[in-house]
Amino acid sequence: MPGNGSRVSRDDALDPLVLALDVGSTASRGDVYDAAGRPVQGGRKKVPHAFRTGADGASEIDPDQVVDELGQIIAGLAVEPLQGRIAGVALDTFASSLIGVDADGRAVTPCYTYADSRCGQQVAALRSELDEAEVQQRTGCRLHSSYLPARLRWLRETDPDRFAAARRWLSLGEYAYLRLLGSTAAGTATAAWTGLLDRRTGRWDPGMLATAGIGADQLSEVRDPDRPLIDVDDAVTQRWPVLAGAHWFAPISDGFASNLGAGAADETTAAVAAATSGAIRVLVPEIPEQIPSGLWCYRVDARRSLLGGALNDVGRVVTWLHDTVQLAGVDPDQLMTAAPEPTTPLVLPYLSGERSTGWAANARAVITGASTATTGAQLFRGAMEGVALSYQRIAEQLRTTANPTRILASGRVTQDLPSWLQVLADVLGTPVEPVTLKRATLHGTALHALEVLAPDTPRAPVPTAATLNPVSAHCEYYRDRAEQYDRLYRAVIATP
Structure with a gap:
C-alpha cells in the first residue's frame, strides 16, 4: 500500500x-x-x-x-x-x-x-x-x-x-x-x-x-x-x-496520539516529539512495575502504558530566540549544520519551568559562557544544543527501563529546523530517523479510533527521511557538554 x-x-x-x-x-x-x-x-x-x-x-x-x-x-x-x-x-x-x-x-x-x-x-x-x-x-x-x-x-x-x-x-x-x-x-x-x-x-x-x-x-x-x-x-x-x-x-x-501517528506503536521504537513542547516516549505493554524517578508512566488503555519524559520548551525556545535575539542574515537551519564549538554558550532552556527529569516547576532559563563577543547566532546554537541535552537526560533514564532499537522524530521543530536533528543524534549518540509526515499527532488520533473501527485493515506506512547517524567526534564533545550541563543544573536549578 x-x-x-x-x-x-x-x-x-x-x-x-x-x-x-x-x-x-x-x-x-x-x-x-x-x-x-x-x-x-x-x-x-x-x-x-x-x-x-x-x-x-x-x-x-x-x-x-x-x-x-x-x-x-x-x-x-x-x-x-x-x-x-x-x-x-x-x-x-x-x-x-x-x-x-x-x-x-x-x-x-x-x-x-x-x-x-x-x-x-x-x-x-x-x-x-x-x-x-x-x-x-x-x-x-x-x-x-x-x-x-x-x-x-x-x-x-x-x-x-x-x-x-x-x-x-x-x-x-x-x-x-x-x-x-x-x-x-x-x-x-x-x-x-x-x-x-x-x-x-x-x-x-x-x-x-x-x-x-x-x-x-x-x-x-x-x-x-x-x-x-x-x-x-x-x-x-x-x-x-x-x-x-x-x-x-x-x-x-x-x-499518546503523537506516538501512534509517528509509527512508534510498540516497545521497539521511541518517539521524539518536538513541537511547542517536547517529549521522548515509548509505548510499553501492560503496567511497568517500577518507573525511573525522572520519568512518567501513563496508562493509555487496558493493555498499554506510555513511558517517557517531557519538556515544556522546545518550539517555544525557537520562537523566543526569533523574537528576542539578533539574527539578521543568519539562517538558523544552516547554523545547526556547523561542528560544535567550545565558545558556544551553555544554555539550560527552561523558559516555562522544567518537567523531566528534575521536575523543578519554578525553573527558568540559564545562560552561561556568554561574553561581549557572543553573537546572536552563537546564542541560538547554544539554546538548541541545550534543548537536545534536555532530551538526552530523559533518554538516559529511559534506557534503564526500556530498550527501543529505533528512534523516530516528528513535530514542527523537526520540519522547520531539520538540521537540528543531527545535533540531537550527536547528543543522544544514537541514529535518529525523521518522520516526514505532517501532523503526526492528528494522524495518531485517527489511528487510535481505527484500532476499534477497522482493526483488520492494513495501515499505510509512515514516511521517513534518511536516518541521521551520530558523528563520533561530536558525541565525545557532547558527553563533556552534558557533564557541564549537569553541574550547572545542580548548582542553580536542583533543590537540595
Missing part, C-alpha cells in the same frame, strides 16, 4: 472514515482519514490560537473559544459528499489541562494549561506532606505544577470563590465534548495525565483526590478507546447530519 504522505481521493479512500481533531498549543486542527490511516482529499482545517501567558507563570486559554474553533472545523469537514462514510470522531488535546464548570456545564474558570506554573508553592507543600516516590509509582506522575493535585490546591487556596463555584472538573477535551455533544467522558490517556489516576487499576485514586480537595463524583467517567460515546444529543445530528451514527471517542492526550 502506498504511504500516507499524500492525500487519497474520496473515491479511493477506504471506509470507514474518521474525522480527527487536535487541539495544540498554537492551533486547533482537523482532518479526515480513511481506514488505512491516509488523509482524504478535501480535508485539513486549522484555526490558530495562543495561550495567554504572564510573568507570574500563568498559561491559560479561553475554553469556549476552543469549542467554537472545533465546531468550525467539524462543519468544514463533515460535508455532504461523505454522508454515511464517517464512522468515528476522535479528539486529542494538549495534556494536563483543567477547567472548572458549574451545574449547567458552563466554564467558571479559564482553561489552565500544562505550562501554568503558578502552583509552585503548592508543589513544595505537597512534597513535604507526601512520599513523592510512592505517589509516582502509584499514579505514574511526580508532584509538579503540570499535574492537577497542586493546581487544584492552588486554586482552592488563592481563589476559593471560583473553586467553590465549580461543580465538576474537566480537561479541555472533556469540556469541548460536553458543550458540543451534551455528554462527555475522559479517555484513559487523558485521565492518566492528571496525576489523579491509579495507573494499575485505571480508576481515580482516592488518596490523590483527597489531596486535591475534590471527590470522584466531580470528575468524568474514564473510558478506554473501545468504549466510545454513542448516545449523543439529538442536536448533534441536526447540526452535522453527516455524522449521524458516528462513534465519538473519548478525548485523549496528544502524547
Whole structure:
C-alpha cells in the first residue's frame, strides 16, 4: 500500500472514515482519514490560537473559544459528499489541562494549561506532606505544577470563590465534548495525565483526590478507546447530519496520539516529539512495575502504558530566540549544520519551568559562557544544543527501563529546523530517523479510533527521511557538554 504522505481521493479512500481533531498549543486542527490511516482529499482545517501567558507563570486559554474553533472545523469537514462514510470522531488535546464548570456545564474558570506554573508553592507543600516516590509509582506522575493535585490546591487556596463555584472538573477535551455533544467522558490517556489516576487499576485514586480537595463524583467517567460515546444529543445530528451514527471517542492526550501517528506503536521504537513542547516516549505493554524517578508512566488503555519524559520548551525556545535575539542574515537551519564549538554558550532552556527529569516547576532559563563577543547566532546554537541535552537526560533514564532499537522524530521543530536533528543524534549518540509526515499527532488520533473501527485493515506506512547517524567526534564533545550541563543544573536549578 502506498504511504500516507499524500492525500487519497474520496473515491479511493477506504471506509470507514474518521474525522480527527487536535487541539495544540498554537492551533486547533482537523482532518479526515480513511481506514488505512491516509488523509482524504478535501480535508485539513486549522484555526490558530495562543495561550495567554504572564510573568507570574500563568498559561491559560479561553475554553469556549476552543469549542467554537472545533465546531468550525467539524462543519468544514463533515460535508455532504461523505454522508454515511464517517464512522468515528476522535479528539486529542494538549495534556494536563483543567477547567472548572458549574451545574449547567458552563466554564467558571479559564482553561489552565500544562505550562501554568503558578502552583509552585503548592508543589513544595505537597512534597513535604507526601512520599513523592510512592505517589509516582502509584499514579505514574511526580508532584509538579503540570499535574492537577497542586493546581487544584492552588486554586482552592488563592481563589476559593471560583473553586467553590465549580461543580465538576474537566480537561479541555472533556469540556469541548460536553458543550458540543451534551455528554462527555475522559479517555484513559487523558485521565492518566492528571496525576489523579491509579495507573494499575485505571480508576481515580482516592488518596490523590483527597489531596486535591475534590471527590470522584466531580470528575468524568474514564473510558478506554473501545468504549466510545454513542448516545449523543439529538442536536448533534441536526447540526452535522453527516455524522449521524458516528462513534465519538473519548478525548485523549496528544502524547499518546503523537506516538501512534509517528509509527512508534510498540516497545521497539521511541518517539521524539518536538513541537511547542517536547517529549521522548515509548509505548510499553501492560503496567511497568517500577518507573525511573525522572520519568512518567501513563496508562493509555487496558493493555498499554506510555513511558517517557517531557519538556515544556522546545518550539517555544525557537520562537523566543526569533523574537528576542539578533539574527539578521543568519539562517538558523544552516547554523545547526556547523561542528560544535567550545565558545558556544551553555544554555539550560527552561523558559516555562522544567518537567523531566528534575521536575523543578519554578525553573527558568540559564545562560552561561556568554561574553561581549557572543553573537546572536552563537546564542541560538547554544539554546538548541541545550534543548537536545534536555532530551538526552530523559533518554538516559529511559534506557534503564526500556530498550527501543529505533528512534523516530516528528513535530514542527523537526520540519522547520531539520538540521537540528543531527545535533540531537550527536547528543543522544544514537541514529535518529525523521518522520516526514505532517501532523503526526492528528494522524495518531485517527489511528487510535481505527484500532476499534477497522482493526483488520492494513495501515499505510509512515514516511521517513534518511536516518541521521551520530558523528563520533561530536558525541565525545557532547558527553563533556552534558557533564557541564549537569553541574550547572545542580548548582542553580536542583533543590537540595
